[in-house]
Amino acid sequence: MCGIVGFIGNEEAAPILLDGLSRLEYRGYDSTGLAVYGEAEGLQVVKAKGRLKVLSDLTQGGATVHGALGVGHTRWATHGAPSDANSHPQVSESGRFAVVHNGIIENYAEIKEFLQGKGIKFTSQTDTEVVAQLLEYNYHGGLLETVNKTLQRLRGAYALGIVCANHPDMLIAVRQDSPLIIGHGDGFQMLASDVTAVIKYTREVSYLDDGDLAILTADGVEVLDRYRQRVEKPVSHVDWEISAAEKGGYEHFMAKEIMEQPEAFRKTVFPRLRDGKVILDELTYTPEYLKNMDKLYIIACGSSYHVGMVAKYNLEKLLRKPVEVTLASEFRYCDPIVTEHTLALVISQSGETIDTLAAMREAKRLGARVLAVVNVVGSTIAREADDVLYTWAGPEIAVATTKAYSTQLAVTYLIGLYFADQMGVIDKKMYDEIVGQLLQIPTKMEAILEQSKDIQYFASLYFNHPSVFFIGRNIDYAVGLEGSLKLKEISYIHSEAYAAGELKHGTISLIEPGTLVVALASYAPLFEKLMSNVVEVKSRGASVLGLTVESKGEEMVKIVDHTILIPEVHPMLLPSLDVLPMQLFAYHVALQRGCDIDKPRNLAKSVTVE
Numbered sequence: 197m198c199g200i201v202g203f204i205g206n207e208e209a210a211p212i213l214l215d216g217l218s219r220l221e222y223r224g225y226d227s228t229g230l231a232v233y234g235e236a237e238g239l240q241v242v243k244a245k246g247r248l249k250v251l252s253d254l255t256q257g258g259a260t261v262h263g264a265l266g267v268g269h270t271r272w273a274t275h276g277a278p279s280d281a282n283s284h285p286q287v288s289e290s291g292r293f294a295v296v297h298n299g300i301i302e303n304y305a306e307i308k309e310f311l312q313g314k315g316i317k318f319t320s321q322t323d324t325e326v327v328a329q330l331l332e333y334n335y336h337g338g339l340l341e342t343v344n345k346t347l348q349r350l351r352g353a354y355a356l357g358i359v360c361a362n363h364p365d366m367l368i369a370v371r372q373d374s375p376l377i378i379g380h381g382d383g384f385q386m387l388a389s390d391v392t393a394v395i396k397y398t399r400e401v402s403y404l405d406d407g408d409l410a411i412l413t414a415d416g417v418e419v420l421d422r423y424r425q426r427v428e429k430p431v432s433h434v435d436w437e438i439s440a441a442e443k444g445g446y447e448h449f450m451a452k453e454i455m456e457q458p459e460a461f462r463k464t465v466f467p468r469l470r471d472g473k474v475i476l477d478e479l480t481y482t483p484e485y486l487k488n489m490d491k492l493y494i495i496a497c498g499s500s501y502h503v504g505m506v507a508k509y510n511l512e513k514l515l516r517k518p519v520e521v522t523l524a525s526e527f528r529y530c531d532p533i534v535t536e537h538t539l540a541l542v543i544s545q546s547g548e549t550i551d552t553l554a555a556m557r558e559a560k561r562l563g564a565r566v567l568a569v570v571n572v573v574g575s576t577i578a579r580e581a582d583d584v585l586y587t588w589a590g591p592e593i594a595v596a597t598t599k600a601y602s603t604q605l606a607v608t609y610l611i612g613l614y615f616a617d618q619m620g621v622i623d624k625k626m627y628d629e630i631v632g633q634l635l636q637i638p639t640k641m642e643a644i645l646e647q648s649k650d651i652q653y654f655a656s657l658y659f660n661h662p663s664v665f666f667i668g669r670n671i672d673y674a675v676g677l678e679g680s681l682k683l684k685e686i687s688y689i690h691s692e693a694y695a696a697g698e699l700k701h702g703t704i705s706l707i708e709p710g711t712l713v714v715a716l717a718s719y720a721p722l723f724e725k726l727m728s729n730v731v732e733v734k735s736r737g738a739s740v741l742g743l744t745v746e747s748k749g750e751e752m753v754k755i756v757d758h759t760i761l762i763p764e765v766h767p768m769l770l771p772s773l774d775v776l777p778m779q780l781f782a783y784h785v786a787l788q789r790g791c792d793i794d795k796p797r798n799l800a801k802s803v804t805v806e
């Protein structure tokens with residue numbers, strides 16, 4: 197939620213801030229703004245409701261705003277509707293302080309009341325304005341004292357970028373429960389919500405921790421920890437290319453990221469397969485630990501949670517240990533049963549989802565060991581987990597996840613095989629078969645992606661349906677959950693996923709002539725049962741788009757309206773193939789409906805507020 201960027205150096209800041217914001221827009225995109233300090237001009241603030249283009253046009257690409265110090269913001273509204281006034285930067289009454297913020301100041305109402313009581317006039321409905329006004333209220337000439345005093349009063353989550361017109365040689369960055377990185381340059385320094393915003397200018401980055409305060413000058417960065425002791429932050433080198441975060445000729449990031457899945461799978465899986473074995477160098481679980489494990493708790497949100505749903509079926513089958521999948525937003529509040537023998541498997545693309553992070557901290561507090569599956573290197577979840585397995589999907593920009601989902605799935609397969617092998621509960625033939633088939637997945641994915649035109653055709657038939665039901669059993673049901681989320685989040689069509697056997701317990705009353713049902717029937721042991729459910733919805737007039745494996749195609753075409761076929765593969769790995777047509781279907785439906793595919797309404801990629 198919300199992207200922030202800051203620059204201090206010896207060149208014009210505004211074009212750099214705009215460029216940085218263009219790479220952070222996926223985090224929120226209902227309004228944007230920047231504040232730049234120029235020696236002659238003082239602190240200039242330009243902000244507006246709408247996409248970055250509005251701000252860029254207002255400032256002629258940054259050319260009308262002069263100065264080498266500034267902050268920028270792209271917003272996902274929490275407090276106060278999107279409007280010019282509610283856009284960031286928020287500025288103090290005198291115009292001395294400008295603040296950009298990602299997060300929520302939970303006690304803003306109380307601070308606002310206090311400041312209003314002192315006669316300070318507020319001009320926005322945001323929680324952020326209290327930070328700017330409180331800075332001003334506390335200011336007596338010393339910037340650091342002022343910031344410290346102000347922070348002591350704040351409760352909640354915040355990444356802040358602060359500029360003060362009286363201290364034009366400093367840019368202040370503060371982090372508490374919202375991500376913030378520093379980009380180190382030669383003669384300039386930057387702050388940003390993530391590395392994509394700085395990588396064009398520098399590949400040397402460091403990650404702030406909760407409670408850190410950084411003072412950026414053109415020549416360097418000083419970081420103070422929560423006790424205001426000076427700390428040296430390790431500087432990491434980012435080695436992916438800027439092109440990885442660009443569209444590369446595709447109309448949308450989502451289309452590019454769908455097509456990147458075979459390669460992302462290769463990068464995530466192949467280096468971890470050596471001589472027919474799954475080798476996870478990152479992990480140090482002993483067979484004793486795994487045998488004594490009382491439960492595997494999978495914790496995640498959204499699509500990452502759907503990966504957990506698939507993993508539950510596979511891991512329980514492989515390990516014969518109970519696996520509980522829980523939504524991170526529920527975990528903290530359900531009095532979870534966790535012991536020191538519980539392993540918490542935390543799944544997150546961004547590594548910053550606040551609910552997942554909070555649930556992970558709670559699981560640790562309760563004694564669980566935490567294994568995180570994360571895509572963003574250096575993210576908070578990755579740094580705080582006991583063990584991390586990275587998905588090597590590369591930067592994922594489209595709000596709707598595709599390649600991160602696929603690589604998360606892949607890592608759960610590896611975990612299952614690795615644990616089962618360590619525990620000695622998998623027979624060699626099955627192990628060898630699955631490992632062998634993992635190697636074939638990317639080629640099979642490529643074959644499915646080549647069918648994109650067929651799926652585009654099905655989308656053209658169904659894009660006007662007001663309501664869609666995804667049905668499946670076992671792992672097909674788990675993939676249906678993801679297919680349904682993909683469709684609704686980018687096309688705005690109402691859709692639901694049901695375990696097919698559950699339809700008769702209520703939902704079938706919604707099926708009427710013309711309702712679209714997407715029937716996932718790739719899991720051979722339950723093919724016939726699923727087809728019985730398909731016949732039931734057909735009898736009530738539904739149109740059915742079916743998906744199954746090649747060997748079942750002939751049977752399926754007799755019953756459904758249209759059939760998508762996927763190559764045969766070990767049942768445990770089916771989700772990696774099943775999901776691709778679901779993603780393509782959602783994409784093409786959204787395209788036909790003229791939706792803003794990469795930036796769906798009301799959403800943001802990284803959900804850093806509760």
Ligand code: M6R
Pocket residue numbers: 497498499500501543544545546547548549552595596597598681682685801802803
């Ligand atoms: O970064 P995370 O994996 O923790 O994000 C979790 C969800 O917010 C995310 O998967 C969301 O559901 C996607 N937009 C779905 O496409």
